[in-house]
Amino acid sequence: MNLGFGAIPRALAFIVLALALCGVIFELAGYSALLMFEAILEGAFLRAGGWAQSLRWGLPLFITATGVAISFRCGFFNIGAQGQFYIGAICAAFVTHLLAGAPAALVLPVTFLAGMAGGALWALWPGYLRLRSGTDEVITTLMGNFIAALVLVYVTSGPLKDPSGTGQQAASPLLPAVYRISDSQGISPAIIGIAAAVALAMWVLVNRTPFGMLASLAGRNPTMVRFQGARLWTLGLSSFVISGALAGLAGTVELLGPTGRIASGFLPGHGFTAVLIALVANLSVFATAVVSLFFGGLASAAIYLPILAGLPAAAIDIFNAAVALFITAKSGLLDRLLRMAKLPT
Amino acid sequence: MVGQNGAGKTTFARVAAGLVRPDAGSLDIDGRPLRLGRVAGARAAGVELVHQSFALPPSFTVAEALEFGAGGGIGLYGRRQLLRRCRERLAALDLDVDPRRRIRDLPVEAQQGVEIARALVTDAKLLILDEPTAVLPPSGIEALFERIRGLRRHGVTVILILHKIREVLAVADTVSVLRGGRLVAGPIPREGADEAGIAQMIIGGAEVASADGDDTAALVGARQVGSAGARGTREEPPPAAREAVLSLASVSTAKEPEEPALDRVSLSVAPGEIVGVAGVQGNGQRTLVKTIAGLADAVDGDIRLGGSRANRASPAQRRALGLRVIPFERNSEGLSLTSALWENWSVRELMRRPLLSLVDPAALRRQCDKSLKAWGVHYAHAAQNAGALSGGNAQKVILAREIDADARLIIAAQPARGLDIGATAFVWSALREAAGRGCGVLLISSDLDELFDISDRLVVMLSGGIAGTFAPPYDLAAVGRAMTGASA
Numbered sequence: 066m067n068l069g070f071g072a073i074p075r076a077l078a079f080i081v082l083a084l085a086l087c088g089v090i091f092e093l094a095g096y097s098a099l100l101m102f103e104a105i106l107e108g109a110f111l112r113a114g115g116w117a118q119s120l121r122w123g124l125p126l127f128i129t130a131t132g133v134a135i136s137f138r139c140g141f142f143n144i145g146a147q148g149q150f151y152i153g154a155i156c157a158a159f160v161t162h163l164l165a166g167a168p169a170a171l172v173l174p175v176t177f178l179a180g181m182a183g184g185a186l187w188a189l190w191p192g193y194l195r196l197r198s199g200t201d202e203v204i205t206t207l208m209g210n211f212i213a214a215l216v217l218v219y220v221t222s223g224p225l226k227d228p229s230g231t232g233q234q235a236a237s238p239l240l241p242a243v244y245r246i247s248d249s250q251g252i253s254p255a256i257i258g259i260a261a262a263v264a265l266a267m268w269v270l271v272n273r274t275p276f277g278m279l280a281s282l283a284g285r286n287p288t289m290v291r292f293q294g295a296r297l298w299t300l301g302l303s304s305f306v307i308s309g310a311l312a313g314l315a316g317t318v319e320l321l322g323p324t325g326r327i328a329s330g331f332l333p334g335h336g337f338t339a340v341l342i343a344l345v346a347n348l349s350v351f352a353t354a355v356v357s358l359f360f361g362g363l364a365s366a367a368i369y370l371p372i373l374a375g376l377p378a379a380a381i382d383i384f385n386a387a388v389a390l391f392i393t394a395k396s397g398l399l400d401r402l403l404r405m406a407k408l409p410t
Numbered sequence: 411m412v413g414q415n416g417a418g419k420t421t422f423a424r425v426a427a428g429l430v431r432p433d434a435g436s437l438d439i440d441g442r443p444l445r446l447g448r449v450a451g452a453r454a455a456g457v458e459l460v461h462q463s464f465a466l467p468p469s470f471t472v473a474e475a476l477e478f479g480a481g482g483g484i485g486l487y488g489r490r491q492l493l494r495r496c497r498e499r500l501a502a503l504d505l506d507v508d509p510r511r512r513i514r515d516l517p518v519e520a521q522q523g524v525e526i527a528r529a530l531v532t533d534a535k536l537l538i539l540d541e542p543t544a545v546l547p548p549s550g551i552e553a554l555f556e557r558i559r560g561l562r563r564h565g566v567t568v569i570l571i572l573h574k575i576r577e578v579l580a581v582a583d584t585v586s587v588l589r590g591g592r593l594v595a596g597p598i599p600r601e602g603a604d605e606a607g608i609a610q611m612i613i614g615g616a617e618v619a620s621a622d623g624d625d626t627a628a629l630v631g632a633r634q635v636g637s638a639g640a641r642g643t644r645e646e647p648p649p650a651a652r653e654a655v656l657s658l659a660s661v662s663t664a665k666e667p668e669e670p671a672l673d674r675v676s677l678s679v680a681p682g683e684i685v686g687v688a689g690v691q692g693n694g695q696r697t698l699v700k701t702i703a704g705l706a707d708a709v710d711g712d713i714r715l716g717g718s719r720a721n722r723a724s725p726a727q728r729r730a731l732g733l734r735v736i737p738f739e740r741n742s743e744g745l746s747l748t749s750a751l752w753e754n755w756s757v758r759e760l761m762r763r764p765l766l767s768l769v770d771p772a773a774l775r776r777q778c779d780k781s782l783k784a785w786g787v788h789y790a791h792a793a794q795n796a797g798a799l800s801g802g803n804a805q806k807v808i809l810a811r812e813i814d815a816d817a818r819l820i821i822a823a824q825p826a827r828g829l830d831i832g833a834t835a836f837v838w839s840a841l842r843e844a845a846g847r848g849c850g851v852l853l854i855s856s857d858l859d860e861l862f863d864i865s866d867r868l869v870v871m872l873s874g875g876i877a878g879t880f881a882p883p884y885d886l887a888a889v890g891r892a893m894t895g896a897s898a
Binding site for chain 1: 703704705724725726727728729735737739742743744745746747748749753754756757758760761763764765766767768769770771
């Protein structure tokens with residue numbers, strides 16, 4: 066039975082190839098590849114608190130990436146995770162603002178619901194347009210990202226503006242500690258629990274329910290599923306909504322957890338890294354968890370690169386780009402390499 | 411050249427056209443050895459192949475396809491000049507096609523004509539047609555043969571790859587038989603050809619144990635015109651008195667982009683009855699299947715499934731009433747080729763449960779294994795992709811899914827297309843067994859031999875309507891007239 070473990074060696078192959086390519090590039094540019102690898106390893110996992118930092122970045126990424134995988138599995142390329150993440154965070158921030166002073170036991174559940182609803186809504190309209198009139202969801206969700214980023218600028222410099230802000234970056238006021246689910250170090254049992262619940266629920270949904278199985282069949286051949294009597298509307302729109310809701314949940318976690326506020330343009334690469342993670346993990350929930358931790362590790366190592374290897378922190382972006390390169394090339398070179406190595410693709 | 415599917419006919423053609431490089435041996439054209447495995451070499455020697463599945467780019471216009479289909483040289487082209495040259499070529503072949511139309515918009519007959527015209531652009535001396543009749547109605551086949559006779563008069567040598575003896579004897583000078591990749595006999599001159607003997611050579615041995623003599627004749631298309639329709643010898647006459655499992659009363663649909671709409675179609679299928687739907691492709695058969703399956707809306711008329719009105723029933727509700735569909739397109743409508751076999755098989759089970767209930771994939775896989783084994787599917791393991799199976803095996807997977815104990819009405823659309831003789835006989839006997847258990851079967855086919863052999867009743871579709879109803883013994887000429895709309 067396929068638990069999704071098969072996706073792990075494939076994901077590792079992507080990462081190893083991308084690291085090797087980056088190593089070559091940095092060597093040619095006069096940096097030490099060995100030092101780079103060391104900095105990544107050191108920064109992500111070996112240094113004191115490295116694991117906590119990797120989880121801090123990795124868990125929200127995992128939540129969003131799982132959502133991306135859900136919609137991709139159903140054949141819908143919702144690449145609007147970034148926008149759904151923002152809108153979710155914005156909705157959640159409004160709730161905390163409106164309910165300020167109420168007990169946390171009331172505020173927190175409502176905030177989570179609002180965040181997920183916001184993300185879901187931001188995925189619902191592209192989904193509706195796609196299923197109703199075939200509007201390309203890649204375009205609409207991509208445009209949705211820009212709209213959401215502008216809404217974020219407006220909200221943080223308007224209705225939710227922090228009056229004591231420095232003016233450098235528009236942001237909402239920092240949440241009172243009573244509403245936070247973690248300190249700014251960003252890792253707590255609550256966040257781990259949320260990620261674990263998402264992992265379990267999504268794994269069951271994908272692998273153990275007619276919805277998950279039919280949706281993934283529909284992703285590969287919608288015509289066949291239609292002939293079998295399934296309703297693409299239900300499967301597709303639900304996939305969009307779930308994927309948006311998870312991105313919104315990740316936004317809420319960031320707001321209530323490590324970031325503690327929303328700021329214009331915060332975590333700008335979150336949604337795109339999540340798309341990358343989902344693809345590297347071959348849309349398997351289990352592999353998504355593993356790959357997310359790795360990318361979380363990379364994010365946590367970013368501050369270590371200048372210190373240890375003299376590389377700019379942006380070197381991580383180059384690595385991400387290398388992964389993306391191998392994903393787009395997967396049908397050719399990588400598959401052949403994997404075949405040679407007798408690894409399941 | 412005749413032989414079953416898998417006998418090596420297409421491979422032979424591909425070797426001659428330079429698409430496949432043989433491991434050993436040589437090939438001479440006009441006494442000169444051909445450089446093997448090179449399309450350009452074969453073209454230069456005058457060999458052209460018209461593929462079984464058409465190979466012209468669907469988005470090209472006819473003129474573009476003719477000009478660039480053979481991969482010509484570099485140059486500047488004007489639209490007028492292209493059109494003029496194309497008109498000349500089409501006229502030389504007596505083809506009435508507008509050169510400005512796109513390939514994908516042409517009816518199959520015209521597409522095939524353009525394929526042939528394309529092959530002749532390079533002044534081919536040897537033209538190989540791979541199963542050219544498979545897509546044509548009887549009248550189209552006669553027109554094709556007339557065209558081939560014309561080519562012969564112009565000195566073109568034609569190798570026709572067919573699998574119906576009747577067709578071969580209507581046009582060929584000699585017959586060669588391939589079986590299992592070997593030349594079994596030939597060239598046999600037409601005058602000395604013995605139909606029964608050739609049929610035996612094609613089938614070889616006792617491979618088709620389940621087929622009776624009548625089936626065998628139908629399978630190789632050996633039955634003489636006029637004597638068709640010996641079916642109806644089943645002991646029990648179809649119980650028309652019982653309530654129909656399907657009845658359409660004057661059903662019409664809205665216009666679909668690619669298919670004629672249904673135009674006041676009335677037909678019914680009784681339990682245990684096999685009703686054949688004959689007709690040239692593109693006369694509304696696809697719309698008929700979609701309308702019954704609930705994928706296209708009836709704007710007028712009554713659809714009843716098992717006695718209850720089903721006009722507004724969803725596809726899922728209709729399936730729950732016992733409707734099963736073996737769709738036209740095995741590889742797109744029937745199966746998801748990139749999904750595992752067990753997933754493909756399980757859809758029926760999954761559809762019966764609430765979307766958010768828990769299922770046990772291991773149990774589904776076991777059920778799938780059991781079912782596929784019972785249907786004699788050859789496969790390695792249930793997790794392999796459906797795309798890895800051959801056409802016959804893939805069709806058996808669909809049969810295993812669609813013919814279950816709860817099936818009341820089976821729509822079988824071209825269920826034996828592209829299958830070899832053994833698999834075809836298997837599909838036929840599966841449909842008969844289902845009918846024997848009381849299922850109604852609606853068999854849609856463009857193969858009259860198939861329809862005549864297994865249908866209890868036959869309706870002919872023309873331009874979205876029913877052009878005639880026939881009972882055995884069938885009169886080929888009358889059915890053919892109904893198919894083409896000729897007055898009786």
